[in-house]
Amino acid sequence: MKFNAIILTALIALTGYAAAAEDAPRGHERKAQFLEKRTSSKRSGGGKMTWYGGGMLDAPACGGKPPGKYDNVVAVAQNSGYGSCNQKVRLHYKGRTEEATIRDYCADCGFGHFDATQGLFQKFADLDVGVLSNVEYELL
Template sequence: MVIDPTLASADEQLWQRKLLASTAARDVECGLKHDGNAGDLEFTTALFTLLSASAAIAAAIDTNESGLEVLGERSFERKARHVEAAARSVGGELEERDWVAKNGKVTWYGGNQLNNPACGGPTPNDNSAIVAVKANGGYGKCGEWVHLHYNGKMVAAKIVDYCASCEWGHFDASRGVFKQLAPLDQGVLTGVHFKLITNN
């Protein structure tokens, strides 16, 4: 029996190799029943066929496993590139929602600074769960919610205002939000993890 390399699937080729091994095993059994030089020749031929088929099956299995490893590796590399591209992206909302950034900055503001929020709506107070972000190219936009994580503490806040001095990943929070992460006298928090959320 000859393996047909034009078969579409690796499974069909593997099946043919198993059938070849089974046939070779039967030939070996038949070869053991013969005596004399002719029987020795048949036995040797059958044994050689069996060993060749076994090697072919092992190679097919190795090839399939290697293929899976390569596929997994490529998939991981694609994901890593996607995450890296998302980290560099400023305007991609979908990318921003799919990953957690780890180098955020949080400051706080309050009192009269809370008046007339750029996003409109009622004036928040010091205990409101709100933040301000950079106007153009900041992280998130008016009305969206963000989770902020710092030293094992987490708080959700709504974007209601813009911050002139903020950069991408910088959140100017109300006193109430800041206090849920750290004492007010700490002033500035760095290394904050943050992620946009679709509902609160």
């Protein structure tokens, strides 16, 4: 009798586990959910900012007229999930906020890295600083 109770308890536990596993997203579904969160149109977070200029502004990957060094333009990592061509982004650093347009891709940028025009970078710090950490951003 005791043996039957143990078997019955084990079967109930396995049935509950199977039902929970059935409802849980599978590997490809979890990846899709992750990518959906990363590519949502209302993405925000923290990252870093560097600057670029000169000839690198001449042929933006997003097309259109090349930006000037004082335009509020940034480059991001291609297919990174934190912004795409011509999307607006609000950047905030140490009490200062600016909006910029994503117009180019940055080969050396990781997730949350914005490569800004010189003029945009200078609205936050001197060019000599080179890298700003803890830059908050919101995709608009």
